[in-house]
Amino acid sequence: SQTIHQWPATLVQPVGSPLSLECTVEGTSNPNLYWYRQAAGRGLQLLFYSVGIGQISSEVPQNLSASRPQDRQFILSSKKLLLSDSGFYLCARRGAGRTGELFFGEGSRLTVL
Amino acid sequence: AQTVTQSQPEMSVQEAETVTLSCTYDTSESDYYLFWYKQPPSRQMILVIRQEAYKQQNATENRFSVNFQKAAKSFSLKISDSQLGDAAMYFCAYRSGKMNSGGSNYKLTFGKGTLLTVNP
Numbered sequence: 001s002q003t004i005h006q007w008p009a010t011l012v013q014p015v016g017s018p019l020s021l022e023c024t025v026e027g028t029s030n031p032n033l034y035w036y037r038q039a040a041g042r043g044l045q046l047l048f049y050s051v052g053i054g055q056i057s058s059e060v061p062q063n064l065s066a067s068r069p070q071d072r073q074f075i076l077s078s079k080k081l082l083l084s085d086s087g088f089y090l091c092a093r094r095g096a097g098r099t100g101e102l103f104f105g106e107g108s109r110l111t112v113l
Numbered sequence: 114a115q116t117v118t119q120s121q122p123e124m125s126v127q128e129a130e131t132v133t134l135s136c137t138y139d140t141s142e143s144d145y146y147l148f149w150y151k152q153p154p155s156r157q158m159i160l161v162i163r164q165e166a167y168k169q170q171n172a173t174e175n176r177f178s179v180n181f182q183k184a185a186k187s188f189s190l191k192i193s194d195s196q197l198g199d200a201a202m203y204f205c206a207y208r209s210g211k212m213n214s215g216g217s218n219y220k221l222t223f224g225k226g227t228l229l230t231v232n233p
Binding site: 032034042043044046049059088090092094098099100101102103104105106107109 | 117146148155156157158159160163165204208219220221222223224225226
């Protein structure tokens with residue numbers, strides 16, 4: 001089966017500290033991968049997507065960056081966190097079918113204090 | 114840019130009854146895909162149902178069905194025989210059918226969600 005793992009599940013960080021959220025995918029090769037952020041009371045905002053190793057597209061200017069060092073690994077990073085970076089971060093992969101639905105990981109809850 | 118609107122921030126339903134969640138979208142495209150996702154308290158997003166715009170027949174998945182009105186750009190979700198486990202946030206999502214290089218056409222645009230409460 002194709003599974004998406006996100007780590008860590010929960011993270012509390014001070015303002016100005018660095019961030020690294022990891023997403024790994026099992027059971028498929030060369031997946032399209034996505035990072036979404038869900039802020040309280042709001043829908044999901046697409047942050048980054050990647051169609052392959054080293055290929056990153058950014059959707060919105062922000063304090064975050066993404067990298068894809070391996071085929072099944074997608075990392076979300078920041079050098080200095082802001083309060084506004086708090087939220088629930090979801091990694092997703094595209095399904096193989098024509099409809100192209102996304103399948104999501106369990107998410108990572110980030111609180112910046 | 115496409116937008117997805119869910120006009121009901123919260124809805125409630127009695128167990129075993131039927132509830133309909135509304136979703137409208139704005140697009141100039143004729144080829145696209147629509148989805149409903151469920152996000153229970155565990156927070157993982159789960160795909161509930163999908164609809165291809167070129168198909169006139171409404172999609173159905175067990176107790177979940179949609180009412181797809183392409184001309185009205187409406188895509189509502191009906192949950193029949195509601196169960197306590199259906200309580201969750203429900204998100205409507207849109208994907209363009211336009212083929213672009215680089216995977217950008219596989220982005221989903223989400224509404225802000227409807228919180229469904231199921232009362233015993």
